[in-house]
Amino acid sequence: MKDRQEYLKYLLAQKKLTSEEEEWLLNYLNDQDISDIQKIAADDFETDITYMGKSLDRKQSEEILEKIHNRLYIPARTFSQTIWLHRLKLAIAALIIIIAGADYLGVKKGVLFVPANKEIVTTGKRKTVRLPDGSLITLEPNSKLSFPGQFNGDTRDVQLTGEAYFEVKPNHEKPFIVHTPYVIATVLGTSFNVEAYLNGIAKVVVTTGRVKVQTVNASNELQAVIINANQSVAYNITINEIEKRNVPEEAVFYRQRRSxxxxxxxxxxxxxxxxxxxxxxxxxxxxxxxxxxxxxxxxxxxxxxxxxxxxxxxxxxxxxxxxxxxxxxxxxxxxxx
Structure with a gap:
């Protein structure tokens, strides 16, 4: 039992597993008895094992789950990472919370269910969406917004195609990042509009606060542009040009449209x-x-x-x-x- 726990700790600490290690870990996860992971979680996250056996309410479960996800989070977000292992670690964390009694995750016939990503698509009408962190997004017609069921890790990431107005809930420890086909906008807590249709042009207009904007292909922070309230950044992918301007009238337009x-x-x-x-x-x-x-x-x-x-x-x-x-x-x- 002790040896198995030590081996599990070793596997979870690796960034890449051999095929034999992958097979062993997957076989272990298919087993009904996962008390070893529960014990590891109790030790690693300073949680009493008897406490984990009790039924937790939703808020407590979410707090523990976020703590575990932060611990297991792989910061680099590129396709060259070992994607399946990242997902597997998140699944393990979610599984621990299920054992602890969370009522919003579940196991049925050995299948693990975790909160799925959500996708909102608008056609002829705009729609306002409240995100898990309390931020409000007004999505314009013919637009698509994707976001997770919970914001775990060090950032709050969403994906946008089309146009939307963002009113971001302030959180200085967890930046809010909008990914579009052409630019990436990073904020801590502010209001701004993003246009990113699939026409080769992207535009960000800030109405309150400040936003950092960089192109998707930017290789370093020096290529980022900081814009404040009543300013905009427009990027044209065809000529690979980014332009910063003062646009107080446009900012008023977006504020009024949102109101x-x-x-x-x-x-x-x-x-x-x-x-x-x-x-x-x-x-x-x-x-x-x-x-x-x-x-x-x-x-x-x-x-x-x-x-x-x-x-x-x-x-x-x-x-x-x-x-x-x-x-x-x-x-x-x-x-x-």
Whole structure:
């Protein structure tokens, strides 16, 4: 028994196992009696063995599980790592918690179930998602967000394709990292918008706090760009160019979109139309001499494009028409009041 425990400790300390060691460990995990791992966990993580035998509530179980995962975590995240071993170690940690009485993991007919990664995909409507750490993500249409059931290890990693607005729960000991096809954004606690559609362009706009942005192919920290509130970074993969800019108006746009209402007090109509074109992904043409007019009013994010444009047209005593090609709108016949 003691020799088996020592051998298990030896295997868990290795970064790579031989084929014989892999076979032995897998055979051991298939055995119903895994008291040796329980004893190792009790010793390594300073937990009383009698305490581990009791039924733990969810909060206690999560705390122990996070501690074990942190201990077993392999920091390098590249495909050249021994991926199966990393997963196996996490499975062992989860198995220990099952023995300890966690009610949100389970074993059925010898099969181990652990919290799976979650994936949110939006089509025609935006969706707000609360992550396990309390962070809020507003996912724009035609976007995909992937994240784990629990954030274990030293970082909080999510994957995004498309566009989303992030309101990250502060945690200075566990940075929040957004992985996209082109750039990686790292924060501790802030609000920012990320655009990363599969078109070769990525953009990050910070509304509060600061964010570190680097390209996926960056080889060191010196290639990272730090941006503060009201600043942006845009990266074009085709020309391999990254650009930092001051964008206070864009930051306001994202804040208003997240709040659910676009509000204007004496804003030039041309700017209002530009934001509507951006938000509704359509074209709007002002016909006549309305370019110098200003707009007082607001529209809700859930208003359809016809209603939102009619509000602007009403203030100008104008009318809204669909273009003949059905791919845009005309605002015509108006004057500044």
């Amino acid at each position: 659910g209402k676009f509000s204007y007090a004496g804003v030039p109509v041309t700017k209002v139309i530009q934001e509507m074109e951006r938000y509704y992904h359509t074209s709007v043409t002002l016909e006549g001499n309305m370019g110098g007019c200003v707009f007082y009013g607001y529209f809700q994010v859930n208003d359809d494009v016809d209603r939102a444009l009619s509000l602007v047209a009403l203030s100008l005593n104008a009318s809204v028409k669909k273009k003949s090609n059905e791919k845009g709108y005309l605002i015509t016949g108006g004057t500044c009041r």
